[in-house]
Amino acid sequence: MKKQDAMTRDNAAIARTLNEALPYLTRYDDAIVVIKLGGHAMGSDEGMASFARDVVLMRTVGINPVIVHGGGPMINQLLERLGVKSDFVRGKRVTDAETMRVVEMVLAGEVNKRIVQAINTAGGRAVGLTGKDADMITCAQDDPELGFVGTPTEVDPRLLNSLFRDEMIPVIAPIGTGENDETFNINGDTAAGAIAAALRADRLLLLTDVAGVKDGTGEVVTQLTAAQVRAMTADGTIAGGMIPKTETALAALEGGVRAVVILDGRVPNAVLLELFTSHGAGSLIRLDA
Numbered sequence: 001m002k003k004q005d006a007m008t009r010d011n012a013a014i015a016r017t018l019n020e021a022l023p024y025l026t027r028y029d030d031a032i033v034v035i036k037l038g039g040h041a042m043g044s045d046e047g048m049a050s051f052a053r054d055v056v057l058m059r060t061v062g063i064n065p066v067i068v069h070g071g072g073p074m075i076n077q078l079l080e081r082l083g084v085k086s087d088f089v090r091g092k093r094v095t096d097a098e099t100m101r102v103v104e105m106v107l108a109g110e111v112n113k114r115i116v117q118a119i120n121t122a123g124g125r126a127v128g129l130t131g132k133d134a135d136m137i138t139c140a141q142d143d144p145e146l147g148f149v150g151t152p153t154e155v156d157p158r159l160l161n162s163l164f165r166d167e168m169i170p171v172i173a174p175i176g177t178g179e180n181d182e183t184f185n186i187n188g189d190t191a192a193g194a195i196a197a198a199l200r201a202d203r204l205l206l207l208t209d210v211a212g213v214k215d216g217t218g219e220v221v222t223q224l225t226a227a228q229v230r231a232m233t234a235d236g237t238i239a240g241g242m243i244p245k246t247e248t249a250l251a252a253l254e255g256g257v258r259a260v261v262i263l264d265g266r267v268p269n270a271v272l273l274e275l276f277t278s279h280g281a282g283s284l285i286r287l288d289a
């Protein structure tokens, strides 16, 4: 095929894609979409740049995106370099005072700023925060056995709402403050769920490293009700790292989030596929059918 013909064909495909996205673009106008970006879903620099462009595109078409990130693997790397041993109990990091310092340095410093910079390079205006800023996330201690691990008891969304008015993109590290001024380490999924509930978000997207919630035969279930999730947890189909994710999903739905999607963040343009096409990319969970 001649070069000119190929270009005409590519341009036609782009135009058709934009045309087909129109119903979705109008559906999500002014919607609040909270995206949890886990450490495992944060791949190469190209992957991060592509994710950042997706987020800027969302903002450009009138969505209010909020990024809540993890960074477990990056915390592990620094702890290892410092020779600090780290254990997990039921998916949560046992966090003593020294570990907490490292967690805050890595999440609020390195990881948060990497995402902020990628979004700004892509043409957005991202603002990096932790739950400490403007007293956004107040925590109670989770289980004393876990040390400085917190469960959000109150999320104040006012700062986020003012950022939306100025079309800025909040990027939030999962760290909160305790009633006695402690610094708490929050599981990234839990923090994203609590923030989404406080915002009554239209969507909470949990980006992970599997295609979605799988049934007993290993097939991804594309639509799930809260009742189905409970049944699949009770019979052991949902296990391991998927448990905190589905628990977060149910808590967020009960807190007023309209729908939660668990999807593979490593798939290029996963967020756009989910929001703007009929090929929803993962498992959509709602309270009722």
Ligand SMILES: Nc1ncnc2c1ncn2[C@@H]1O[C@H](COP(=O)(O)OP(=O)(O)O)[C@@H](O)[C@H]1O
Residues within 6 Å of the ligand: 038, 039, 040, 041, 207, 208, 209, 210, 212, 213, 214, 215, 237, 238, 239, 240, 241, 242, 243
């Ligand atoms: N029913 C299920 N469907 C999909 N994944 C499941 C299921 N049950 C357990 N899992 C496990 O949950 C993992 C996702 O959790 P996790 O590794 O903690 O994600 P992340 O690091 O992105 O937070 C999957 O890689 C898979 O091994």
Ligand SMILES: CC(=O)N[C@@H](CCC(=O)OP(=O)(O)O)C(=O)O
Residues within 6 Å of the ligand: 037, 038, 039, 040, 069, 070, 071, 072, 073, 075, 091, 092, 093, 103, 149, 150, 174, 185, 186, 187, 188, 189
């Ligand atoms: C309490 C707790 O476990 N906090 C997590 C916070 C980071 C996180 O959640 O990172 P991922 O999303 O990449 O797993 C931790 O210390 O690893």
